[in-house]
Amino acid sequence: MKQMLVLSQEHTKLAKAEIDALTAKQNKLYEYIAISDSNKQLQNRLAYTRFYYKLLFICEEDDLKQKIKDFDWNKYYKHSFCIRKFGKSRVKELELADLVWERLNNPAADLKNPKTRFDFYFTKDKVICGLFISKARTDFKKRMPRLRPGIHPSTMKPKLAAALINLTGINKGVIYDPMCGTGGIIIEAAAMNLNVIGSDIDELMLKQAEKNIKHYNFKAKLFKQDAVKIKKAYNYIVTDLPYGKNTKTLDQKKFYSEFLKQLKKILKIRAVIVFPDFIKHKSLIKRANLKLKQEYTYYLHRTMSRTICVIEP
Ligand SMILES: C[S@@+](CC[C@H](N)C(=O)[O-])C[C@H]1O[C@@H](n2cnc3c(N)ncnc32)[C@H](O)[C@@H]1O
Numbered sequence: 001m002k003q004m005l006v007l008s009q010e011h012t013k014l015a016k017a018e019i020d021a022l023t024a025k026q027n028k029l030y031e032y033i034a035i036s037d038s039n040k041q042l043q044n045r046l047a048y049t050r051f052y053y054k055l056l057f058i059c060e061e062d063d064l065k066q067k068i069k070d071f072d073w074n075k076y077y078k079h080s081f082c083i084r085k086f087g088k089s090r091v092k093e094l095e096l097a098d099l100v101w102e103r104l105n106n107p108a109a110d111l112k113n114p115k116t117r118f119d120f121y122f123t124k125d126k127v128i129c130g131l132f133i134s135k136a137r138t139d140f141k142k143r144m145p146r147l148r149p150g151i152h153p154s155t156m157k158p159k160l161a162a163a164l165i166n167l168t169g170i171n172k173g174v175i176y177d178p179m180c181g182t183g184g185i186i187i188e189a190a191a192m193n194l195n196v197i198g199s200d201i202d203e204l205m206l207k208q209a210e211k212n213i214k215h216y217n218f219k220a221k222l223f224k225q226d227a228v229k230i231k232k233a234y235n236y237i238v239t240d241l242p243y244g245k246n247t248k249t250l251d252q253k254k255f256y257s258e259f260l261k262q263l264k265k266i267l268k269i270r271a272v273i274v275f276p277d278f279i280k281h282k283s284l285i286k287r288a289n290l291k292l293k294q295e296y297t298y299y300l301h302r303t304m305s306r307t308i309c310v311i312e313p
């Protein structure tokens with residue numbers, strides 16, 4: 001049975017890219033709803049997916065009433081049900097509920113605590129109907145930067161960090177952040193039961209990262225390392241490049257360029273690297289002889305954004 005994933009409209013492209021990377025295929029997208037025939041458990045991994053469903057059917061709005069009449073609702077119905085309608089349509093929620101009710105053997109409606117929820121999404125082209133499974137992950141909340149003992153203003157928010165990790169497509173194994181700061185990325189990798197390695201040039205940052213990792217009872221291998229001198233090879237690398245308003249752009253470009261050249265030598269499968277938006281990342285990546293596979297713009301606030309790059313050796 002296909003999975004139906006309702007994506008956050010906060011960043012639909014990033015949400016879809018997470019699913020494609022974890023299922024290792026291009027899944028179908030209807031506006032903000034992704035359909036996947038992968039049977040992989042995605043609920044504990046995805047960051048920007050809001051709701052999880054089993055797909056029941058997809059049809060044209062003109063064919064909907066007939067489709068409801070023909071569909072075997074009893075196969076999915078348990079104890080009680082309710083219907084929810086999302087998106088614009090002339091068809092009313094109550095009308096949909098009546099039509100499904102007529103097809104059920106022993107219907108009982110329960111709007112508060114239904115055991116079965118059939119949801120109808122009206123997108124521009126199609127009507128997509130799913131059996132509700134679960135809501136989005138809520139564990140990010142307890143790891144928001146202000147709740148961690150080791151704090152730093154440039155740390156990354158948990159949801160974005162988790163999405164970056166997912167973009168590598170990693171199932172299991174090691175995530176390495178060579179500029180881990182206070183640990184925004186490695187904390188989320190540990191929360192997803194991945195093995196975690198973090199390094200930074202700044203010992204104070206490493207101490208804060210260690211405090212944070214311990215605070216959540218996670219494990220990580222942490223050590224001091226200049227990112228442009230890494231020798232060991234890694235399958236998956238995720239990092240948020242340092243950007244200092246006080247650092248000269250030229251120095252910064254030189255550092256990024258040196259890091260990318262080193263990345264070319266040590267990267268085995270895939271890296272997700274976050275650049276500040278004022279840097280011409282494409283030419284730097286090309287010069288390092290790395291392949292830029294995907295890129296996404298992420299708006300931190302009105303005047304500041306980042307470019308997320310998925311890179312392969
Ligand atoms: C944007 S911060 C990383 C924030 C981190 N992702 C987090 O969520 O806390 C960049 C980090 O790069 C580190 N850094 C700067 N130059 C470095 C170098 N040459 N080698 C390793 N780390 C470096 C800084 O100390 C800083 O902690």
